[in-house]
Amino acid sequence: MATEIRVPTLGESVTEATIGRWFKNVGDAIKADEPIVELETDKVTVEVPAPAAGTLEEVAVKEGETVEVGALLGAIADGKAASVEKPAEKPAKKEQGQMKAEKAEGPAGAGGKLVEVHVPSAGESVTEAGVGEIYKKVGDAVKADEAILELETDKAAQEIMSPVTGVLRDLLVKTGDEVQVGALLARIEEGAADTSAVKRDRGEAAAPEPAAPAEKEAGAKETARPPAPSAAKLMKEQGLKASEVAGTGKDGQVLKGDVLEALEQRSRAAPSEPAEAPKVARAPSPAEDETREERVKMTRLRQTIARRLKEAQQNAAMLTTFNEVDMTAVMDLRKKYKDLFEKKHGVKLGFMGFFTKAVCHALHEIPAVNAEIDGTDIIYKNFCHIGVAVGTERGLVVPVVRDADRMGIAEVEKEIGRLGAAARDGKLSMAEMQGGTFTISNGGVYGSLMSTPILNAPQSGILGMHKIQERPMVIGGEIKIRPMMYLALSYDHRIVDGKEAVTFLVRVKEVLEDPERLVLDL
Incomplete structure (x- = not known):
């Protein structure tokens, strides 16, 4: 028998709420009183706890939809369903911000199966993301729940974690790439050893380390993140170097607003050109205006x-x-x-x-x-x-x-x-x-x-x-x-x-x- 999940009473003058995010997917095991969905009102954000233990059987409303007090949100199957486990496989985590992992047979080495890492779903209105900083390279050892790379959407940045302990065998993206939800990011060989360490033990030369970025040669901080994809694109269009822009993001990351500020400062500091032939003033085109605009979606x-x-x-x-x-x-x-x-x-x-x-x-x-x-x-x-x-x-x-x-x-x-x-x-x-x-x-x-x-x-x-x-x-x-x-x-x-x-x-x-x-x- 299923237990219904409904919108609780949210206050005297609050009659409706918006689904912020689901913490669980259909089929996930749930404990009683565990937060299962987040609701947003004009006054506060609240987490709705699970009314019973079991398995999430149904999600009746999607993230971003508005519902009234008492509306049906979903259903939980009885606790028996939650106790069934797959004997030969560790379930992948599906919490908010975690990647989708699928195990597939492949030509693994001394380790085990290849685990695929995909772009996770980040909400109903998010269909793509930009690849930010990549923390690991092919051949590196990774631990379960260790960050592999960072994805950026128009709403937030999230780190993609490894579902297993092993070695990174394939990396299918690079910093700045735009990827769709569900796209394959990487493959990890579960249980394998670090290939670079094995090669050193056998006396073989390990793969050369990639050249350090020019910013680091100039004395930039080791922890500095590469520019955000939107910032990198604008810097390339305007001919700006990373050393010319002061980053205000996390760990000194250059954001789009930082690039716009640097362009404005460069414009103010540019010396006046020698007076030659008078130039006819030209109104900026709509396309040029768009490069100076920023469209930001209103929060719920x-x-x-x-x-x-x-x-x-x-x-x-x-x-x-x-x-x-x-x-x-x-x-x-x-x-x-x-x-x-x-x-x-x-x-x-x-x-x-x-x-x-x-x-x-x-x-x-x-x-x-x-x-x-x-x-x-x-x-x-x-x-x-x-x-x-x-x-x-x-x-x-x-x-x-x-x-x-x-x-x-x-x-x-x-x-x-x-x-x-x-x-x-x-x-x-x-x-x-x-x-x-x-x-x-x-x-x-x-x-x-x-x-x-x-x-x-x-x-x-x-x-x-x-x-x-x-x-x-x-x-x-x-x-x-x-x-x-x-x-x-x-x-x-x-x-x-x-x-x-x-x-x-x-x-x-x-x-x-x-x-x-x-x-x-x-």
């Missing part, structure tokens, strides 16, 4: 973020109102107590603690900003779960500070620090990213002076913080320089009236300009 996370933000614009009657706040009082308070605060609480006193508490203060007075629409009903939240937008390499995520209205500033600062670190490290859980009732986005850390933030559906409000800028202000009939910040509140006009939105923003401003209000609850 970025695609989902884009779709959800567009949906927020289409589904909500979104409007933004602005105000400005004099940050003098908060900055003075922070300067006065920051050392004592850090010594006592073990965390720095930042601005987010003040803004979070000011928002909670205003939400209690204007509950519509802390509500959401569900069909024909309005749900008022009698708690403050504040989402804090955090920018990461993969995109924007919004971890949630739960019950922020019940916390002190020190507790808020600690929790924001913890969640921010987890977001940047990709370790946020689903529970830490769901249930928010209001969001704060701080564009000021990037230098933004003013913006109109987009709602984080289904919430009805989001506060945009911005850069603190000294400006001349009229105070008591006198012009004084003050540290000012623009505040922006985007809100859903279906729930929140203009008066309520303006009042909310004024309350935030009042609390920040007079922080004692937080202590006295005014």
Whole structure:
């Protein structure tokens, strides 16, 4: 009897996910609770564990497809199938990043059978790869799970491992070659000894070592990798040597972007030609423009973020109102107590603690900003779960500070620090990213002076913080320089009236300009 694998519940507002990758292929043995497939949502990436032990019998959806919560992903046959093993053959590994290995009878020497190494499947949309660095040459001894060569796709680089211990007998590719999924890369004689060592024992001359690359003669690092195929192609077209390009990739590998940067530097440094006959300016052709373009496929996370933000614009009657706040009082308070605060609480006193508490203060007075629409009903939240937008390499995520209205500033600062670190490290859980009732986005850390933030559906409000800028202000009939910040509140006009939105923003401003209000609850 087969056990079904289905999409689990992924959070309150998450209804669908994209198949990131399968860790197993049909026919592979599986242990209970072993990760079997990876799902990606707009908030986080999660691994789905196997509900039972057995053998993967069916894969119902492919990598890259989008499925709804509860959808069928695949099926696992009962545990009996997993216990059947082939007595005379070691199964090849089929984990992500491993090569496909097939044993074939051949004219092996003193060792055993020839094992073929093929280009693995790297996902539904990947059909070819470029051969990067080759770590072994024909005649070299290899160990099981030792890297033979590196393949590069438009998504990532992966090392191809040896499935057995033996000697590399055939190498059918060279660095820079483009190969299709399933293509034969190499053959390994299982159990054979190193041919070069055998020849030395018999007094025969071993095959000469290949000449060292010119880069190494010039003093390059021994660990430097050859340029990426796309970079090597562009270097050849533009007449660039590897010594003229500084590589920023792994182990100093030259990437396409490095070549483009070197070409730009060479263009800036080129001396002006002597004035002879005037030359007629020529517009670059489309073909020349294409060599300076780079097409990069959006990640699934970025695609989902884009779709959800567009949906927020289409589904909500979104409007933004602005105000400005004099940050003098908060900055003075922070300067006065920051050392004592850090010594006592073990965390720095930042601005987010003040803004979070000011928002909670205003939400209690204007509950519509802390509500959401569900069909024909309005749900008022009698708690403050504040989402804090955090920018990461993969995109924007919004971890949630739960019950922020019940916390002190020190507790808020600690929790924001913890969640921010987890977001940047990709370790946020689903529970830490769901249930928010209001969001704060701080564009000021990037230098933004003013913006109109987009709602984080289904919430009805989001506060945009911005850069603190000294400006001349009229105070008591006198012009004084003050540290000012623009505040922006985007809100859903279906729930929140203009008066309520303006009042909310004024309350935030009042609390920040007079922080004692937080202590006295005014």
